[in-house]
Amino acid sequence: MEHSIREEGGALIVSFEGDVDLEQSPKAREVLLECVKRGNKILVDLSGVSYIDSSGVASLVEAFQVAKKQGKGFALVSVNAAALRVLQLARLDKVFTIHETLADAL
Amino acid sequence: MSGPTLEMRFPAQAKELRRVRAAVKEKSLACGADEQMARDIVTAVDEACQNVIRHAYKGEAVGDIKLTLSIEDGALTISLVDWAPPTDPSKVRPRDLDDVRPGGLGTHLIRELMDSVEFLEPPPGCGNLLRMVKQIC
Numbered sequence: 134m135e136h137s138i139r140e141e142g143g144a145l146i147v148s149f150e151g152d153v154d155l156e157q158s159p160k161a162r163e164v165l166l167e168c169v170k171r172g173n174k175i176l177v178d179l180s181g182v183s184y185i186d187s188s189g190v191a192s193l194v195e196a197f198q199v200a201k202k203q204g205k206g207f208a209l210v211s212v213n214a215a216a217l218r219v220l221q222l223a224r225l226d227k228v229f230t231i232h233e234t235l236a237d238a239l
Numbered sequence: 240m241s242g243p244t245l246e247m248r249f250p251a252q253a254k255e256l257r258r259v260r261a262a263v264k265e266k267s268l269a270c271g272a273d274e275q276m277a278r279d280i281v282t283a284v285d286e287a288c289q290n291v292i293r294h295a296y297k298g299e300a301v302g303d304i305k306l307t308l309s310i311e312d313g314a315l316t317i318s319l320v321d322w323a324p325p326t327d328p329s330k331v332r333p334r335d336l337d338d339v340r341p342g343g344l345g346t347h348l349i350r351e352l353m354d355s356v357e358f359l360e361p362p363p364g365c366g367n368l369l370r371m372v373k374q375i376c
Binding site: 194198 | 253254256257275278279281285286293336337339340342345347348352
């Protein structure tokens with residue numbers, strides 16, 4: 134799994150590429166929590182995520198809850214069909230704010 | 240098509256799951272599952288393996304998982320055997336999804352994605368046997 138972080142329009146955009154699975158989710162968690170620490174509005178671009186499992190979703194949930202507690206914005210962007218399916222099965226598609234594109238989110 | 244189409248034995252470690260997913264996906268497609276169904280099967284298997292790694296072996300990576308995938312009469316059956324201490328199946332329960340918190344989703348996903356999921360009597364010398372079935376066609 135690769136990741137990149139950039140700032141745009143007042144938001145911190147973190148993009149993940151590859152599988153966010155049991156092996157990689159600790160790294161994803163670390164990156165997400167660091168972004169929540171640094172930014173006030175965090176956008177998580179999942180367009181490059183080829184696979185995400187419950188551990189990857191747990192990382193998103195944890196970061197989202199920390200952000201929410203601190204009054205910071207946290208949203209998912211460009212969630213592909215595979216990732217959306219897992220979120221829907223976990224009933225989290227209604228919990229997260231999900232934007233179709235980055236332009237919608239900014 | 241009948242008889243085992245895939246048998247894998249691998250250490251119960253997170254780094255093994257990528258190749259397990261690839262193998263399960265390939266075989267599921269070969270058995271006639273479409274792309275969506277193959278992805279669902281992969282997710283269920285991955286989550287079940289995670290449960291073995293995290294809960295049966297308690298993350299200590301001291302044992303293996305043996306995976307068998309077979310198809311008969313359109314039903315794809317996946318069995319996972321481990322050598323960890325026996326799990327009490329009554330303690331393996333999906334959690335309440337209204338309680339939004341990290342973790343605890345694996346069992347729920349497995350039960351949502353597969354047609355049947357059950358712990359069976361393991362072979363002699365083994366710890367646990369989990370069998371999951373998905374009707375493909």
